[in-house]
Every structure is written in C-alpha cells, then in structure tokens.
Amino acid sequence: MAYKKVLEKKAEEVRRSMSAQKAAQLVSRLDVPSDEGDLSQQHHEEWIFLNRNTIDMKLLREISDALRRIEHDTYGICLECEEPISAKRLDAVPWAKYCVTCQEAIAARIALGENVEEYEEADR
Numbered sequence: 001m002a003y004k005k006v007l008e009k010k011a012e013e014v015r016r017s018m019s020a021q022k023a024a025q026l027v028s029r030l031d032v033p034s035d036e037g038d039l040s041q042q043h044h045e046e047w048i049f050l051n052r053n054t055i056d057m058k059l060l061r062e063i064s065d066a067l068r069r070i071e072h073d074t075y076g077i078c079l080e081c082e083e084p085i086s087a088k089r090l091d092a093v094p095w096a097k098y099c100v101t102c103q104e105a106i107a108a109r110i111a112l113g114e115n116v117e118e119y120e121e122a123d124r
C-alpha cells in the first residue's frame, strides 16, 4: 500500500529531526550560563525543546498506530463511525484515524475541555 511508504518515510523524517534537535541541545549545553539572564534563557530554550519533542513523539505514535492499522487491514477506516476516510484526507494526513466529520466533532469536544485522549485509548 502506498500509504505505508508515506508513513514510514514521515516517521523517519520525524526521528531524524528529533535527533538533530537533541544534538543541537547538547551543543548548546556546552555554553555554561554565566549569569541569571542566560540561565532563564536556557530554561526557555529547554522548554521549547521539550514542547517540540512532545509534539514529535505524539506524531510518531500516530504514525506507528497508522502502520499497525495497515497491518490489521483497518487502515483508512474511521475509528469513530467506521466509515471509510476520504482519500483526499488520507493524502493530506496519512495517519488520520477519523473522518473529517468525526475529527471536527472530537475537536469540538477538546475545545470544551473533555479528555478525548482517554476516550481514544478506551475505544481501542
């Protein structure tokens, strides 16, 4: 399946960018801060680094979930309503697990403060 290649390539890209970030982080640590200003700047950079890394980790998890769905032959089926996800959506977001309609409904629930992450796990 063509999506498998796309997903594997994307996972590789994310992994590569994560290790590049890690290397950059290690290099920046070599500059020992000399005063308070530098220290808070360093904390700020660490926060950005962690934050970006969390997003990458989440994406990697989404991609590996999608690859698992390919193996189980459930790829491209919405986890919520079990209708096929449109090819247009899969082309844009190959790791999509919901159709546009359900994705929007879930986004609306997240906006209301509902813990959808737990819901997703329980649904599996």
Ligand SMILES: [Zn+2]
Binding pocket: 078, 079, 080, 081, 082, 083, 098, 099, 100, 101, 102, 103
């Ligand atoms: Zn759906």
